[in-house]
Amino acid sequence: MPELRAISGIGVKGPACFLLTIQGRNLLLDLGRGPDAARLPDLGGLPPIDAVLFSHGHVDHTGGLDQWQRLGAPPLYAPCPTIALAEDGPLTQAAPLDGRTEILGLPLLTGAAGHAPGAVWMRIGGAEGLLYSGDLSRESLLYRNDPLPRAAAMVLDCAYGTADEPLAAQITIIEALADQPLLLPCPAGGRGLEIAAHFLAAGHAVRICPAHRRVAQRLADHRDWLTPKGREMLDSLQGAGDLDPDGPLCGIMIAAGPNAERGASKPLAARIAASGGARIVLTGHVAKGSPAEALVAAGKARFHRWNVHPTLTQAKALVAEAAPRAMLAAFCGSAALAELRARTDWPLAHGERLVW
Numbered sequence: 001m002p003e004l005r006a007i008s009g010i011g012v013k014g015p016a017c018f019l020l021t022i023q024g025r026n027l028l029l030d031l032g033r034g035p036d037a038a039r040l041p042d043l044g045g046l047p048p049i050d051a052v053l054f055s056h057g058h059v060d061h062t063g064g065l066d067q068w069q070r071l072g073a074p075p076l077y078a079p080c081p082t083i084a085l086a087e088d089g090p091l092t093q094a095a096p097l098d099g100r101t102e103i104l105g106l107p108l109l110t111g112a113a114g115h116a117p118g119a120v121w122m123r124i125g126g127a128e129g130l131l132y133s134g135d136l137s138r139e140s141l142l143y144r145n146d147p148l149p150r151a152a153a154m155v156l157d158c159a160y161g162t163a164d165e166p167l168a169a170q171i172t173i174i175e176a177l178a179d180q181p182l183l184l185p186c187p188a189g190g191r192g193l194e195i196a197a198h199f200l201a202a203g204h205a206v207r208i209c210p211a212h213r214r215v216a217q218r219l220a221d222h223r224d225w226l227t228p229k230g231r232e233m234l235d236s237l238q239g240a241g242d243l244d245p246d247g248p249l250c251g252i253m254i255a256a257g258p259n260a261e262r263g264a265s266k267p268l269a270a271r272i273a274a275s276g277g278a279r280i281v282l283t284g285h286v287a288k289g290s291p292a293e294a295l296v297a298a299g300k301a302r303f304h305r306w307n308v309h310p311t312l313t314q315a316k317a318l319v320a321e322a323a324p325r326a327m328l329a330a331f332c333g334s335a336a337l338a339e340l341r342a343r344t345d346w347p348l349a350h351g352e353r354l355v356w
């Protein structure tokens, strides 16, 4: 019988890492690090791994790759845009995951997950196999998402637990803050470009950092991963200026480093915290122990979410589409998991293991 074990990613906002054992194969689905305190999955006691499949390039899904040799250096598979965006390390040598119809002799189906450049969901083993959502969004203005296929078992991105605020309402809140210069720290391979294009269309002066510019340039080679509107949004980014961390504080500033821990957001947030001149708005997970957490605690930054994971309404639709007989809700804490259990009729397994 197939079995899925969460090495990490259940009951906590932890790094993604799942072991799928099916038809004599052992596949790791994602191998992340963090997002809090650079936490790594416990890889002790794993069977020999036949391959590692990555859903997208974010560090909480790929940052454990420095453990790759320890795993015996198994073959790596990742979506084409994820490989193209990888700057160094073994991910640059991964084989394409999207477009394949089998993996190690097992039926494979992938589709766009709408969350980030090249983010995919993947179904391994056909309709009686496992559907792994990776991180998924149904609201992205930029990134395409495909309907889910049916699957006997499912691991679903439940990072927002039972939160149900739509992106449109969140955008209204963030836009109301743009009467002053705004620094928006973002992952370069994520919501940053979407936010930049949205503010450009709304008539704001927008500047993006070099890391965001690089992603925009690479995405031009992967336009089929974008929504029709997203292709126009990508083109519109030619109207965004270049953000210099030492330059003036004005307009909308989109800077890499979602927690002001690296990239252009680190020096800019430090400057603003010390001498003002702009608002700092964090729109994603505020990592424990990060500069972003300290900025919020000191009243120097505020948090307003920009959805890149499913709301409860969307999560319910996703479960209805896939119609699993057994599932795990991933990437949320134990309190959110208990609420999901109370507020849905999903076939949620107890613990960290699915057998079907």
Ligand SMILES: [Zn+2]
Binding pocket: 056, 058, 115, 116, 135
């Ligand atoms: Zn992600």
